[in-house]
Amino acid sequence: MVLNVVWVGFILIGFVVALVRLAQGDLAIFTRVLTALFDTARTGFDISLGLVGIMSLWLGIMRVGEQAGMIRLFARVMAPLFTRLFPDIPRGHAAGGSIVMNFSANMLGLDNAATPLGLKAMRELQEINPTKEIASNPMIMFLVLNTAGITLIPTSVIAMRQSIAIEQGLTSGFNAADIFLPTLIGTFISFTAGLVAVAWAQRIRLLQWPIVAFLGGFSLLLALLALALRGLPPKEMADMVGLVGSAVILGIIVLFVAAGALQRINVYDAFVDGAKEGFQVAVTIIPYLIAILAAIAVFRSTGCMDVVMAGIAAAVAALGLNTDFVPALPVGLMKTLSGSGARGLMIDVMKTYGVESFQGRLAAIIQGSTETTFYVLAVYFGSVNIKNTRYALSCGLFADLVGLVGAILVGYAFYHAS
DSSP, rough: OOHHHHHHHHHHHHHHHHHHHHTTTTTTHHHHHHHHHHHHHHHHHHHHHHHHHHHHHHHHHHHHHTTTTTTHHHHHHHHHHHHHTTTTTTTTTTHHHHHHHHHHHTTTHHHHHHHHHHHHHHHHHHHOOOOBOOOHHHHHHHHHHHHHHOOOOOOHHHHHHHHHHHHHOOOOSSOOGGGGGHHHHHHHHHHHHHHHHHHHHHTTTOHHHHHHHHHHHHHHHHHHHHHHHHHHHHHHHHHHHHHHHHHHHHHHHHHHHHHHTTTTHHHHHHHHHHHHHHHHHHHHHHHHHHHHHHHHHHHHHTHHHHHHHHHHHHHHTTTTTTOHHHHHHHHHHHTTTHHEEEEHHHHHHHHOOTTTTTTHHHHHHHHHHHOHHHHHHHHHTTTTTBBBBHHHHHHHHHHHHHHHHHHHHHHHHHHOOO
């Protein structure tokens, strides 16, 4: 519903502005709009096709990891943390296992596997919910941490950056994974903000050893990585971040394949099964991507986007702040409403400023470290007929806001020259 309003609004507002420009003597305005529409339709199709290979590769590897039991192992490692965050779930209840599995899949970028696990967790949480139409404490904690959850590997963002880089002729020396560490930091900031907000509302004591160990250990790791990179010029820092990201991703691939071989599963067949799903995912994206890119094309080609950006830039400049982040800001604002809408805006920023530009990298970091809060809450609560969501939305939006500011600051720290 929200995306429908945004889509219709972009086109109708753009058309009205085009009529005004025509009345002012701009006779080429409709030609520019039409050209932009056709160009973005082709671009959306090309980008989606470019995703086929990368998504097939990654989902194939993830299927190997699933069958090798690596996700179950990851779930067992995370279990002590989640039992403290969900004290109202009876020990040994099935909901606890589904929650851990859902978060494990999300952290590894297994979106398709994470959603059914999350819906299963919601149904199991509803079983122990004393008031069936009102969200329980565990439901709210689960959904806020789900929307603000840590993403170890922003698979789709990396895939899109690679696809656009090829289109822009960056065939050598480009590393699509160089946003790995900044995105990881951004998601950790968002996760911590969501955790603190819900824990405060539910009076959950955060000074418990599994929670302190997790937050402290993760913070220490990120601090050490940031310290090691401090003082490097932006270009060298980008190269080092890209090296770390590539090493982590390659390490996970080798680990999953090796685990599959040790478990004596048919690694090749498992990979092919997952790769088939990757092909379907990439093809499914095409109509959604073309739809949002078309609306953005009308909005941008008529000058509306420039007016909005100029207004935001003026407000930011009036505060004495640098305005280089402004072109990427709409990605974060849209992400709370629509993942596909934010994806389209991210691609628009990358194509306008370049995939290796500060704005292009920042848009990717924001896309990878924020979540579609309204969509997730609607789908998950709707699946169990929850009418009163209490403070779930406010906590989720707080985490989004903190995550967006954090992503911008991280982008400046890693990629801005001054």
